[in-house]
Amino acid sequence: MNKKQWGFTIITVLIGVMLAIQFKTVKNTDVRDTRDTWQLREDLQNEEALRLELLKEIRSQEEKIAQYENNIAANKEEILRTTLDELKTEVGLTEKSGPGLILTIQPIAEELTIGSQVGKVTPDLLKRLLNELNRYGAKEVAIGGHRVINSTVIRDINNITKIDGYSIQTLPLELRVIVENEHDAEQMYKRMQVSKSIEDFFIENLTLDIELAENEITVPAYNEPIHMTDMKEAGKKSEGGHS
């Protein structure tokens, strides 16, 4: 009898432990935050930057509202014009200058490429580079003196790379990148120094020289009419915040 009870007891102890562990596991399965300090810090910084931007936007919009309300009769035209100018700036129809980087795409030294053909800037390379630049915070970009805007197309037409219809055949090709401030420019410079794009260009027999502009650089205005056949006006109740 006694021996029987011991076996039973050991089993019940085991069951108790299992039950307790299961209880604890089930209780603690709410979503755990696995981000470490650095990731958290980075996220926080991102969010704060976003918040600042949103605040700025709110302020500008509020100012505009106030202006509209104050001078409905008097300065309607002027306000409309400033709004139009702002929008033009945002879209890229005006010249813009600021701190930034100058990237130069050149063929690599001839001694290295004897026998192989001179490198060609393919649309893929350019797109990749642009994506990278945008990721690192580029505000405005001009490729070979042609402004890149949201609707810019880079594509291969008859074996010639074209940006919005302008062909890119001559090397060196200069890219001007404008960023928000000098700090950003420096950061982008450092990031581009170690970027994979340099290798990608090298594979195509091209070099990508990156230079941090000492003075402000200027990108030209987009000088083509913008076609917007596929765009629609956003609903009036759309949530704001995307600038």
Next chain:
Amino acid sequence: MWLPILGLFIGLFIGFMTDFQIPDEYANYLSIAILAALDTLFGGIRAHLQDVYSEKIFVSGFFFNIMLAAGLAFLGVHLGVDLYLAAVFAFGVRLFQNIAVIRRILLARWTSKNENLEKN
């Protein structure tokens, strides 16, 4: 009679005191193992009440059922079929049956005890 219940509480105490947790992915296996364990436990109690209890059957049944259930769940996960439901079903039904038998035995004993008392 009281030793196993004390054991259960000791086990619960140990489980809650130690800071041991299993990963989420294995919570399923543990739950099915617990079901198997409970089934064996009630089976053992029933056998005990029916005087057919065997230590060997009980202990081996305990571990074998747990392994079978966890194995079935594991197989189910890898086959994409919820095989653990089979274990849940089997053990659930057995659990109810065992508890029903236990209840009947206890009731029968209780009533017979009362009758005996009345007779005396």
